[in-house]
Amino acid sequence: MFEYRQLEALGAVIEHGGFDRAAEVLGLTQSAVTHRVKGLETYVGKPLVVRSNPPVPTEAGIPFYSHFKKMRLLEDDLKEEMGETGSRAPLALGVNASTLTSWFNPVLRKIMGAAMVDLHIGESLVVHDLLQQGTLAGCISIRSKASRGCSVEHLGDLVLRCTASREFRKRHFPAGLTLDAMLKAPAVLFHPESQMLRMFQKNVLGLAPFDVPCHFIPSQTECLNVISEGLAYGFLPEMVFHKHQADRGLIDLSPMGPTIIPQYWHRWGIESELLEDVTGLLRLGAREHLIR
Numbered sequence: 419m420f421e422y423r424q425l426e427a428l429g430a431v432i433e434h435g436g437f438d439r440a441a442e443v444l445g446l447t448q449s450a451v452t453h454r455v456k457g458l459e460t461y462v463g464k465p466l467v468v469r470s471n472p473p474v475p476t477e478a479g480i481p482f483y484s485h486f487k488k489m490r491l492l493e494d495d496l497k498e499e500m501g502e503t504g505s506r507a508p509l510a511l512g513v514n515a516s517t518l519t520s521w522f523n524p525v526l527r528k529i530m531g532a533a534m535v536d537l538h539i540g541e542s543l544v545v546h547d548l549l550q551q552g553t554l555a556g557c558i559s560i561r562s563k564a565s566r567g568c569s570v571e572h573l574g575d576l577v578l579r580c581t582a583s584r585e586f587r588k589r590h591f592p593a594g595l596t597l598d599a600m601l602k603a604p605a606v607l608f609h610p611e612s613q614m615l616r617m618f619q620k621n622v623l624g625l626a627p628f629d630v631p632c633h634f635i636p637s638q639t640e641c642l643n644v645i646s647e648g649l650a651y652g653f654l655p656e657m658v659f660h661k662h663q664a665d666r667g668l669i670d671l672s673p674m675g676p677t678i679i680p681q682y683w684h685r686w687g688i689e690s691e692l693l694e695d696v697t698g699l700l701r702l703g704a705r706e707h708l709i710r
Contacts (some may be wrong), residue, residue, distance in 0.1 A: 484552025
């Protein structure tokens with residue numbers, strides 16, 4: 419079997435962006451770190467890390483890096499049970515912008531009271547890739563299928579509203595949300611992989627998803643500003659829409675057709691006390707803010 423110190427060296431190289439920095443963190447020479455990583459690669463029979471800047475795990479290296487992260491989380495749990503002092507590694511979580519700015523923000527504050535957090539913002543494809551690589555310990559997404567080595571739980575559903583300013587609707591949608599009008603009117607989304615618009619087109623309008631002119635701005639606040647200023651239409655969580663509807667002059671372009679986004683919590687399938695606590699906080703937040 420491989421040695422844990424070899425796994426630790428691999429994890430440090432990937433996590434700290436290079437062999438030199440990994441050596442500093444581990445209190446070793448660079449040659450010692452290189453020797454340990456090569457020893458693990460010899461055991462596996464394949465390269466486990468791409469010697470790029472920064473280094474990244476190969477396909478064969480991803481399960482080993484994921485295993486390293488899980489082992490460290492369990493070790494931190496054990497140290498706390500034994501009463502050992504010292505900071506634990508930040509808990510890496512992933513969400514999309516709509517989730518963050520709607521119901522997840524107050525939950526995040528509570529999680530930060532229990533652990534340091536390394537939050538990654540991205541669409542489902544992005545955060546799931548990070549979860550499978552071992553970078554994230556958990557993520558919230560619209561996917562219902564569990565990733566390898568992970569568990570999944572449906573927390574509830576988030577309601578999104580297709581919104582615009584009154585002036586924008588008058589200029590671009592005088593006859594409503596017609597196909598011709600949507601092919602010309604600019605939208606604003608967080609990311610090219612965002613599924614909100616396509617879900618709206620399919621479920622609300624009854625049309626096969628089609629491309630429209632889009633701005634991509636990875637910030638809920640800036641998307642709200644762009645919509646309010648009449649530069650584009652876009653999607654806002656229902657609670658955000660109602661909060662700013664009056665003062666920003668926003669309207670719902672499809673009052674009878676909200677977009678329902680399922681919220682699934684994916685986490686490593688290990689017995690971690692910290693992950694159990696986070697799961698409990700997420701359940702409480704979901705019961706308060708999401709629909710069933």
